[in-house]
Amino acid sequence: MILVSMTEPKMEKIMTAQIIDGKLIAAQVRENVAAEVAKRTAEGKAKPVLATVLIGDRVDSAAYVSAKGKACLELGMGSINQHLPADISQEELEKVIRDLNADPAVNGILVQLPLPEHLNEERVLQLISIEKDVDGFSPINIGRLAQKGREPVFVPCTPGGCIYLLEQAGVKIEGANAVVLGRSNIVGMPAALLLIGKNATVTVCHSRTKNLESVVRQADILIAAIGKTQMVRGSWIKPGAAVIDVGINSIPDASKKSGHRLVGDVNFDEAKEVAGFITPVPGGVGPMTIAMLMKNTLRAAQIQQGE
Ligand code: NDP
Numbered sequence: 001m002i003l004v005s006m007t008e009p010k011m012e013k014i015m016t017a018q019i020i021d022g023k024l025i026a027a028q029v030r031e032n033v034a035a036e037v038a039k040r041t042a043e044g045k046a047k048p049v050l051a052t053v054l055i056g057d058r059v060d061s062a063a064y065v066s067a068k069g070k071a072c073l074e075l076g077m078g079s080i081n082q083h084l085p086a087d088i089s090q091e092e093l094e095k096v097i098r099d100l101n102a103d104p105a106v107n108g109i110l111v112q113l114p115l116p117e118h119l120n121e122e123r124v125l126q127l128i129s130i131e132k133d134v135d136g137f138s139p140i141n142i143g144r145l146a147q148k149g150r151e152p153v154f155v156p157c158t159p160g161g162c163i164y165l166l167e168q169a170g171v172k173i174e175g176a177n178a179v180v181l182g183r184s185n186i187v188g189m190p191a192a193l194l195l196i197g198k199n200a201t202v203t204v205c206h207s208r209t210k211n212l213e214s215v216v217r218q219a220d221i222l223i224a225a226i227g228k229t230q231m232v233r234g235s236w237i238k239p240g241a242a243v244i245d246v247g248i249n250s251i252p253d254a255s256k257k258s259g260h261r262l263v264g265d266v267n268f269d270e271a272k273e274v275a276g277f278i279t280p281v282p283g284g285v286g287p288m289t290i291a292m293l294m295k296n297t298l299r300a301a302q303i304q305q306g307e
Contacts, residue, residue, distance in 0.1 A: 001114065006257070009128060011192065012224070014228070015173050016272050016273055017243070017268060017272045017273075017274070017275040017276055017277055017278040017279075017297075018169065018260055018277045019059075019272070019278060019279075019280060020165050020168070020169045020244075020275065020277055020278065020279045020284060020287065021099075021283065022161075022165060022279055022280075022283055022284040022285055022287045022288050023217075023283045023287050024169050025034050025164070025165060025287075025288065025291075026161075026287035026288050026290070026291035027287075027291075029073070029075070029164070029288075029291040029292070029294070029295055030050065030075055030291050030294060032135060032295075033075050033294045033298050034074070034075040034076055034270070034292075036298055037075055037076040037298060038076055039185070039307070040301075041076065041248070045285065045301075045305065046106045046301070047076060047077050047301075048076050048077045048078070048104070048108070048283065048297050048298050048300065048301035049067065049072075049077065049078035049079065049080065049105055049106050049108070049297075049301075050069075050072050050077060050078070050080075050108040050109075050110060050134065050293075050297045051067045051079075051080050051081075051082065051100050051103075051106045051108065051109050051110070051196045051205070052069060052079065052080075052081045052082070052098075052111075052112060053081075053082045053084065053093075053096060053097070053109070053110065053111045053112065053138050054081060054082070054083045054084065054112045055084045055085075055086060055093065055111075055112070055115055055116060055119070056084075056086030056116050057086060061112045061114075062115075064112060065081060065112050067081040067290060068290060069081055070292070070299070071290045071291075071294055072294070075294055076298050077297060077298070078105075080106070081115075082096055082100075084096065085204045086116050086251045087116075087118075087159075087178060088119075088164055090118075090119055090120055090123065090124075093119060093124060093277055094123070094124065094127055094227070096108065097111070097124060097127045098127065099129070099131060100130040100132070101128065101306050104120055104304075106132065106284065107132065107134075107297060107301040107304055108132055108133075108134035108297040108300045109128050109129070109132045109133065109134065110134055110264070111125065111128070111135070111184070112198060113137075115226055118233070122139075122242055125137050125138050126138060126139055130153050131139050131153060131300065131303055131304060132158075133153065133154055134154055134293060134296040134297050134299075134300050134301055135154070135156060136152060136153075136154040136156035136157065136160070136190070137153050137155065137156060137185065137186065137297070140158075141154055141155075141156075142185075142189075142190065142193075145190060145193045145194070146193050146271050153303070154234075154296045154299070154300070155194065155283070155292070155296075156186060156187075156190045156292075157191070157288075157292035157293045157296065158186065158191075158225075158285065158288070158289045158292075159187055159191035159245060160194070160288075160292045161192055161197070161245045161285055161288025161289055161291065161292045162191055162194075162223055162246065162285055162288070163191075163194050163198065164288060164292065165244060165279060165284070165285065165288060166188070166214065166242060166244065166277075167223065169277050171198065171221065171242040171244065171276075171277055173195060173198040173200050173221065174199040174200065175199060175200070175201070176200045176201070176220040176221050177201050177203070177218050177219055177220045177221070178192075178195045178200040178201065178202045178203070178219060178220065178221040178222075178223070179202075179203045179204075179205060179206045179215055179216055179218065179221070179222050179223070180192045180195065180202060180203070180205065180223045180225070181205050181206075181212075181216070181220035181223065181224045181225060181226045181265065182205075182224070182225035182227075182246075183204050183206045184225065186205075187225040187246055188223075188225045189204070190225050191225065191246075192204045194236065195223075195257025198223060199279060202253065203215055203218070203219075208224070212236075213233075213235075215236070216232060216236040217236055217237070217238055219237075219240065219241055220238065220240075220241055220242065221241065221242045222237070222241055222242070222243045222244065222266075222274045223244045223245070223246065223265050224244070224245050224246060224264065224265035225246035225247060225265065226246055226263055227246060227247055227248075227249065227265065228247065229247075229249040229263060230249070230263055230264065230265065230266065230267040230268075231265055231266075231267075232265055232266040232267065232271065233267050233270055233271075234267055234269075234271045234272075234273055235270070235274075237271050237274040237275050237304055238274075239275075239276075240275070240276035241269055241275050241276060241277075242275065242276060242277040242278075243266055243275045243278040244279050244280065244284070245264035245265055245266040245278070245279050245280075245281050246264070246265070247263075247264040247265030247266070247281065247285055248262055248264070248281065248282075248286065249262065249263050249265070250262055250263075251263055253255040260280070262281055262282050263281055264276070264279075264280075264281030266281075268280060268281065272278075
């Protein structure tokens with residue numbers, strides 16, 4: 001943002017956005033969860049346990065599941081992983097979910113998405129007990145999120161993380177014009193519902209939205225979740241806006257040992273000169289997803305123990 005003073009002598013001041021440090025905020029969430037878990041176990045209560053269900057051998061899914069299990073251990077929680085073959089039948093998978101629902105030692109159940117093509121995701125998510133649905137994707141949780149005056153038991157982790165970052169940064173959501181880029185079940189749509197619940201005026205954009213740039217320019221709050229490398233340019237951003245970049249895209253970078261680096265859906269270098277607040281990629285929304293999952297798993301244990 002460039003502010004030019006109207007009085008003589010002319011002063012030019014370059015202002016850059018406040019960077020919302022997702023790594024730091026996620027670490028604080030995790031610390032709080034770890035402290036609460038330690039307190040509970042010291043009182044003789046069972047530690048919260050997350051069950052992850054991984055189907056098939058997708059490398060990215062395996063990495064996400066492993067990171068979730070590792071986080072559980074770091075925070076003093078328990079974790080079990082059901083690694084099932086890619087060709088598992090719908091019936092066999094549903095039995096696994098039913099068994100986890102019935103297991104009193106399991107507090108949270110997370111089925112790593114996407115599922116192999118032949119499996120019916122809707123039926124699987126529908127089966128997860130609402131009190132164990134720590135990913136927040138069961139139709140009951142999403143339905144409650146979409147209804148006025150109802151509360152979901154669990155808020156989906158990535159969109160919940162976006163809202164948490166805005167709140168921690170002190171961004172006023174109520175009354176703000178919020179624009180969400182993307183309408184997926186896991187990010188865009190629940191993020192829009194959460195913003196509506198916080199009294200923002202929300203516009204949801206998708207691949208068939210016309211004049212995207214001019215819609216984005218109206219946003220006091222922008223949540224970008226489209227998976228398109230640095231598509232949102234600095235010139236699209238309203239000066240002072242809060243920009244939450246969910247996108248994770250890999251681009252070639254010869255200076256890195258791996259030969260690539262991660263960037264978001266927003267051109268960070270341009271946008272940070274215009275926005276009031278912005279999340280970096282990596283180190284913005286990414287770390288929040290697991291932190292919110294850990295928070296949800298602790299909450300699941302509390303709910304199941306009648307607290
Ligand atoms: P999906 O592919 O499921 O959804 C993408 C959405 O963006 C769709 O609604 C699509 O529209 C819309 N879209 C695609 N192209 C355009 C365009 N040119 N203009 C406007 N809208 C467009 O992605 P996800 O929601 O799963 O993920 C989005 C991004 O967030 C990805 O980069 C993903 O890696 C990242 N992500 C990050 C997480 C984290 O922890 N930080 C967690 C989850 C995702 P339509 O509906 O019309 O097809």
